[in-house]
Amino acid sequence: xxxxxxxxxxxxxxxxxxxxxxxxxxxxxxxxxxxxxEMNYTSGTYIDPKKIPAGMRYTWLRHSxxxxxxxxxxxxxxxxxxTPVPASRHPEKKAIDTFGxxxxxxxxxxxxxxxxxxxxxxxxxREEEYFRRKNEAILGGISQMLTLNTPSSIPSRSISETSRxxxxxxxxxxxx
Numbered sequence: 579x580x581x582x583x584x585x586x587x588x589x590x591x592x593x594x595x596x597x598x599x600x601x602x603x604x605x606x607x608x609x610x611x612x613x614x615x616e617m618n619y620t621s622g623t624y625i626d627p628k629k630i631p632a633g634m635r636y637t638w639l640r641h642s643x644x645x646x647x648x649x650x651x652x653x654x655x656x657x658x659x660x661t662p663v664p665a666s667r668h669p670e671k672k673a674i675d676t677f678g679x680x681x682x683x684x685x686x687x688x689x690x691x692x693x694x695x696x697x698x699x700x701x702x703x704r705e706e707e708y709f710r711r712k713n714e715a716i717l718g719g720i721s722q723m724l725t726l727n728t729p730s731s732i733p734s735r736s737i738s739e740t741s742r743x744x745x746x747x748x749x750x751x752x753x754x
Contacts, residue, residue: 622690623694625671629668634697634698635697635699637695637696638692638695639651639655640691640692641683641688641691641692655695658697658705659697659698659701660696661697662685662695663694663696664685665685665687667687672684672687673689
């Protein structure tokens with residue numbers, strides 16, 4: 579058996595201490611995961627409905643994809659009446675720009691690649707009604723089309739007919 583020198587004993591004690599710290603880190607991480615799993619977690623995009631101005635509706639829209647600006651998406655929503663929510667209205671949600679890359683976004687609420695927009699409830703309801711009627715028209719057309727295409731109205735031939743009448747003209751269909 580090797581005799582331990584004072585330096586060797588210090589290394590063993592140092593290593594044991596780091597193992598204990600590592601174990602504590604794992605325990606802390608486990609408790610964080612447990613906390614999230616218990617659904618006590620609130621998303622960074624959550625805004626208390628009581629803090630949303632009366633008559634307005636909020637939504638989070640994509641402003642970039644993989645760090646590249648998505649101006650077409652923002653322009654499409656701006657045309658539909660959505661406007662960015664000023665960060666001054668919800669200072670508790672204002673993002674911290676650690677690296678100074680998002681200085682152009684500092685006046686607006688944003689979280690990662692999404693940005694908070696608002697629009698009046700009246701406009702939202704009008705748009706929802708428009709799409710509801712449009713979908714009903716599409717689904718109505720599909721159901722009408724399905725009732726027209728009943729099995730009796732679709733010409734078909736069974737395999738036994740074609741094999742039995744091989745090479746004969748069957749009402750415009752020639753079998754070989």
